[in-house]
Amino acid sequence: MxxxxxxxxxxxxxxxxxxxxxxxxxxxxxxxxxxxxxxxxxxxxxxxxxxxxxxxxxxxxxxxxxxxxxxxxxxxxxxxxxxxxxxxxxxxxxxxxxxxxxxxxxxxxxxxxGRAGARGGNFATRGRDVRYTLDVDFLEAVQGAKKRVTLPDAGVLDLNVPEGVTDGQVLRLRGRGEPGVAGGETGDALVEIRVRPHRDFRREGDDILLDLPITLDEAVLGGKVEVPTAGGRVQLTIPKGTSSGQVLRLKGKGVRNATTGATGDELVTVRIVLPDTIDEGLAYFLSEWRQKHRYDPRK
CATH class of the missing domain: 1.10.287.110 (DnaJ domain)
Structure with a gap:
């Protein structure tokens, strides 16, 4: 009762x-x-x-x-x-x-x-929101993508992942949740985005971070090298005498911020990588050079 x-x-x-x-x-x-x-x-x-x-x-x-x-x-x-x-x-x-x-x-x-039709009609209850998660690749999060979410009842939700979406961000799909009661509006679908890590790129705010290996001669003599970005490969100038750990900036090659409309940069951290085998010519040259130009970067 x-x-x-x-x-x-x-x-x-x-x-x-x-x-x-x-x-x-x-x-x-x-x-x-x-x-x-x-x-x-x-x-x-x-x-x-x-x-x-x-x-x-x-x-x-x-x-x-x-x-x-x-x-x-x-x-x-x-x-x-x-x-x-x-x-x-x-x-x-x-x-x-x-x-x-x-x-x-x-x-x-x-x-x-009778009253049966009236009962429940004087209070319309909004339908519940339903929650889902969606895994996207790093570049899909940066550039945006069209994705499909498969529902537990075998239905599907098609949605546009906006460019610049962040890990953990929740997208709201109006009216795709559970139906309302007594004429109440339908709830929404809340889709949480999970961004998979990338092999080369990392994200910090609207900037994309990249570690770039370069050769000893590129560090000493400088030159142009090809660098990956979210939008494709571009040429980056390595200045003469570039040290390992130095950060070079590719302007506007980061993530576009949907709120401000501004685009971040790609920050390239240089890592000098020596060859697997040091040949005798290089070793002799450096030994001679060291005798005349010795310096201590740790001071």
Whole structure:
């Protein structure tokens, strides 16, 4: 049996319509599934909604107070008594049980086609949001992509991943969640983006970071080398005398910020890599050079 609606809403039986409305709204804010996902809150939310369907409708509240409907909103079974137990003139001479208060019971059941259609219609509940995760490649996050999410029921969601999306960012698809109740709007689909790491690139804000190996002669003599970027390979000038760890900047080769419209840079950190085998010519040259140009970079 349903709980007493006055008890569910926490109001006295003599509460005004305004007191009932305020108590109901307060409980909805505390218990709505979008705010409080706990299972116990969901059950209380259903009870609160059912209670308000009775007490929030003046006619249904009158019927409940008069004992014509029960706490679940169903018509109460009419009372009856055997013939001869004080029946009125209209029942005299009849056999079997007789019913009292036919008029009120049947008028409630049949007037206007019944109350079933109205029940639940005076409070529209928004459908729940549903959550999914989507894995994307590093370059897809930088450049944007069209992706498809497969749902648990074998349905699909097609969405555009905007350029510059970040790891952990949540994309909202309006109206792709669970349907609402009693005409309420449909919930949304919330898709959390997970960006897979890249072999070469890292991201720091709107900048892309890259470690670039160069040869000893490129570091000493300088030159042009080919460098990967999110948009393809480009030429980078290595200045003469470039040290390992030095950072060179490729302007505008980073991530475009969808909010500001500005694009970050690619920051290239140079790493001098020696050959696997040091040949005798190189070793002899450096030994001679060291005797004349010795220096200590650790000072």
């Amino acid at each position: 349903a709980d007493d609606p006055y008890t569910v809403l926490g109001v006295p039986h003599g509460a005004t319509d305004d007191q009932i409305r305020k108590a109901y709204l307060k409980l909805v804010k505390e218990l709505h599934p979008d705010v409080n996902p706990a299972k116990t809150a969901e059950e209380r939310f259903k009870k609160v909604t059912a209670a308000h369907e009775i007490l929030g409708d003046p006619e249904r509240r009158r019927q409940f107070d008069a004992g014509e409907i029960d706490a679940s909103g169903e018509a109460r079974r009419p009372t009856w008594r055997p013939q001869g137990a004080g029946g009125g003139a209209g029942t005299r001479g009849r056999s079997g049980p007789i019913f009292e208060d036919f008029g009120d019971v049947f008028s409630d059941l049949f007037a206007g086609g």
